[in-house]
Amino acid sequence: MAESYRRGHPGHALFILPYLTAFVVLLAFPLFWSIWLSLHKVDLFGPGRFVGLTNYTRVLADPVFLQAFRNTILFVALSVPTLVALGLFLALALNRTTRTTSFFRGLFFSSSVLSVTIVTLIWRFVFIPRDGLIPVIFEQLGLQPINFLSTSGWSLFAVGVATVWWCLGLPMMLFLAALQQIPADLYEAAALDNASPWRVLRRITLPSIARTIMLVTIIQIVMQFQLFGQAQLMTNGGPNGTSRPLVMYIYETGFIRWDVGKGAAASELLFLIILCAAMVQYIISTRKPEVRE
Amino acid sequence: MSRDQSTYRPETLTASRPLLWIAALLSVVMMAPVAWLVGLSIKNNRELMLGTESVFRLPYTLVNYVNILHSSQAFGWFFNSMIVAIGQTIGVLVLSSLAGYAFARLEFPLRRTIFVIVLFGLAVPEQAVIIARHQMFNWFGLHNSHLGLMLPGMSSAFGVFLMTQFFRAIPKEIDEAALLDNASQWRIFWKIMLPLTLPAQATLGIFTFLHAWNDYWWPLISATKKEMYTLTIGIASSQTNFAQSEGLGFLSAQAVFASLPVLIVYIFFQRHIVTAVSGGAVK
Numbered sequence: 263m264a265e266s267y268r269r270g271h272p273g274h275a276l277f278i279l280p281y282l283t284a285f286v287v288l289l290a291f292p293l294f295w296s297i298w299l300s301l302h303k304v305d306l307f308g309p310g311r312f313v314g315l316t317n318y319t320r321v322l323a324d325p326v327f328l329q330a331f332r333n334t335i336l337f338v339a340l341s342v343p344t345l346v347a348l349g350l351f352l353a354l355a356l357n358r359t360t361r362t363t364s365f366f367r368g369l370f371f372s373s374s375v376l377s378v379t380i381v382t383l384i385w386r387f388v389f390i391p392r393d394g395l396i397p398v399i400f401e402q403l404g405l406q407p408i409n410f411l412s413t414s415g416w417s418l419f420a421v422g423v424a425t426v427w428w429c430l431g432l433p434m435m436l437f438l439a440a441l442q443q444i445p446a447d448l449y450e451a452a453a454l455d456n457a458s459p460w461r462v463l464r465r466i467t468l469p470s471i472a473r474t475i476m477l478v479t480i481i482q483i484v485m486q487f488q489l490f491g492q493a494q495l496m497t498n499g500g501p502n503g504t505s506r507p508l509v510m511y512i513y514e515t516g517f518i519r520w521d522v523g524k525g526a527a528a529s530e531l532l533f534l535i536i537l538c539a540a541m542v543q544y545i546i547s548t549r550k551p552e553v554r555e
Numbered sequence: 556m557s558r559d560q561s562t563y564r565p566e567t568l569t570a571s572r573p574l575l576w577i578a579a580l581l582s583v584v585m586m587a588p589v590a591w592l593v594g595l596s597i598k599n600n601r602e603l604m605l606g607t608e609s610v611f612r613l614p615y616t617l618v619n620y621v622n623i624l625h626s627s628q629a630f631g632w633f634f635n636s637m638i639v640a641i642g643q644t645i646g647v648l649v650l651s652s653l654a655g656y657a658f659a660r661l662e663f664p665l666r667r668t669i670f671v672i673v674l675f676g677l678a679v680p681e682q683a684v685i686i687a688r689h690q691m692f693n694w695f696g697l698h699n700s701h702l703g704l705m706l707p708g709m710s711s712a713f714g715v716f717l718m719t720q721f722f723r724a725i726p727k728e729i730d731e732a733a734l735l736d737n738a739s740q741w742r743i744f745w746k747i748m749l750p751l752t753l754p755a756q757a758t759l760g761i762f763t764f765l766h767a768w769n770d771y772w773w774p775l776i777s778a779t780k781k782e783m784y785t786l787t788i789g790i791a792s793s794q795t796n797f798a799q800s801e802g803l804g805f806l807s808a809q810a811v812f813a814s815l816p817v818l819i820v821y822i823f824f825q826r827h828i829v830t831a832v833s834g835g836a837v838k
Binding site: 271272273274275277278280281282284285287288289290291292293295296299348351352354355356362363366368369370371372373375376377378379380382383384385386387388392393394395398401402427430435459484488490491495509512513516517522525526529530532533536537540541544 | 579586592595606661662664677683684685686687769772776794806
C-alpha cells in the first residue's frame with residue numbers, strides 16, 4: 263500500500279508548485295520574453311513591430327560590439343589559464359591537512375566572499391595614480407609610474423588582476439577536492455618504484471585529475487565570459503572601450519541607451535556562447551571519472 | 556576520510572616545504588591590497604590628501620569609522636541589504652526544500668520531465684533574462700522595493716538541485732516506516748525529513764545569503780532611488796565620484812564596514828560555504 267502511495271499521486275506535485283511558479287514567472291517567461299524582444303523593435307515607449315533578425319544583424323555590425331567581443335575573448339584567454347594554473351599550484355601546495363594549510367586555504371578563499379564593489383574598491387586603491395599602493399611603491403623604487411586604469415592595454419590587465427584575486431578560491435577548492443579523491447595505492451606503487459616527485463606529479467597526479475582540470479577550465483570560461491562589475495567600476499570600459507566586456511555592452515545598450523531590442527539580441531548571443539560551454543561541462547561531468555583506469 | 560591515506564603518501568611534490576613557502580609568499584601578495592585598504596581606513600583624510608605614503612606612519616585614528624556611525628545613509632543601505640538577503644534566503648530555502656523533497660522522494664506525473672527542465676535553468680545566465688525581467692518588474696511596479704530586489708534570486712535552480720541531492724541521500728526506510736503509520740506526505744516532510752536536512756539548509760542558506768548580499772547587476776538597475784540602494788550599490792555609487800567627495804579614508808572605512816558581515820559569516824561557516832560552492836560547481 264505504501265508503495266502504491268509513493269508511486270504516482272498528482273497531489274504530490276503541490277510540493278513543487280511554489281518553486282515552479284517562481285521558475286516559470288521569473289526565469290522561463292523572461293527567457294522567452296527576451297527572445298521575443300530581440301526579434302522586435304522595442305524602446306522605452308513599449309513594444310513595437312516585428313523586425314526579424316534585424317537586431318541581431320545590427321549587433322553583429324556594431325563595431326562597439328565587435329570590440330567588446332574581442333576584449334572579452336582576450337580577457338578570458340588571459341584570466342582563465344592564470345586562474346587554473348594558480349589554483350592548481352595552490353591546491354598542490356596545500357594538499358595536506360594541517361593547521362598551516364587550512365589557514366592558507368581559508369585565506370586564499372576569503373576574497374571570493376567579497377562583493378564586486380569591495381573588490382574593485384580595493385584594487386582601485388592599489389592602482390589609482392599618485393595615491394595607489396603601486397604608484398607609492400613605484401615612487402619609492404624610483405620607477406616611472408604607469409597609469410594602469412586609463413592606459414589602453416593596461417586597463418584590461420588591471421581588471422584581470424582584480425578578477426584573478428577575487429576568483430582564485432574556487433579553482434583551488436575544486437582542485438583540492440579532486441586531489442583528495444586520488445587513491446593512495448597509486449602513490450604507494452610510485453613509492454616502490456622510487457619515482458621522483460616530478461614524475462609522480464606528471465604520471466599520477468595530473469592524469470588523475472585531468473577531468474577536473476577540464477571542468478574547472480570550462481567553469482572559469484563561463485564565469486569570466488560574464489565579466490561586468492569589475493570592468494564597469496574600475497575602468498568604466500575605458501580608455502576608448504578597450505576594457506569594455508560583452509556584458510557591459512549589453513548593460514549599456516539595454517539600460518543606458520534603452521535600445522531594448524538590440525540589448526536583448528546581444529544578450530541572447532552571449533547566452534548561446536555560454537550554453538555551448540555549459541553543454542561541454544555537462545558532458546564532461548557525466549562522463550565516467552577516469553581515476554580508476 | 557583521506558586524512559588517513561595522506562599519512563601513507565610518499566614525498567610527492569604535493570605539500571612539500573618549498574611549495575608551502577611559495578604559497579606563503581603568494582598569501583602576502585594576496586593580503587597586501589587588503590592591508591592597504593585597512594591602513595587607509597585608519598588614517599585621517601586630510602593627512603591622506605597630502606600623500607598616501609603616510610599610511611606607513613603614525614598617527615592612526617578611528618575617525619572614519621565614527622563618521623560611518625553618523626552617516627545614516629550607509630546604515631540605511633546596510634538595512635536594505637539585510638532585508639533583501641534574509642528575505643531571499645528564506646524564500647530560497649522554502650521553495651528549494653519543498654521542490655527538492657518532491658523531486659527526490661515522491662512520484663507525480665511528469666516528474667522527470669519537469670526536473671530536467673528545471674536543471675536546464677541552471678544554464679541560463681542572468682544576462683539572458685535581465686532585460687525582460689526589468690520590463691516585467693516595471694509592469695508590476697516592483698522596482699525600488701525590497702520585494703523586487705529579493706524575488707529574482709528565488710528562481711535560481713541551484714537550490715532545488717542541491718536539496719534534491721540531499722533528500723535523495725536519506726535512506727528510503729525512514730519514510731516507508733512513517734507511511735505504514737498512515738502519516739501524510741506533508742507530515743513526513745515537515746516532521747521527519749526536514750529536520751534531517753538541517754546541515755543542508757545551513758549550507759544553502761549561507762550560500763544564498765552571501766550571493767544576495769553581493770548581488771550587483773540586479774540591484775544596480777532595480778534600485779535606482781538612493782534610499783533603496785543595497786550596501787553593494789551604495790558603495791559603488793560613492794566609489795564613482797570618490798576623488799571629490801568623502802576622501803580615501805572614509806571610503807576605505809565604508810568598504811571595511813560593508814565587508815564585515817560577509818567575512819564574519821565566512822569565518823564561522825567556512826566549511827558550509829566551501830561545500831556549497833564546490834559541490835554546486837562540479838556535480
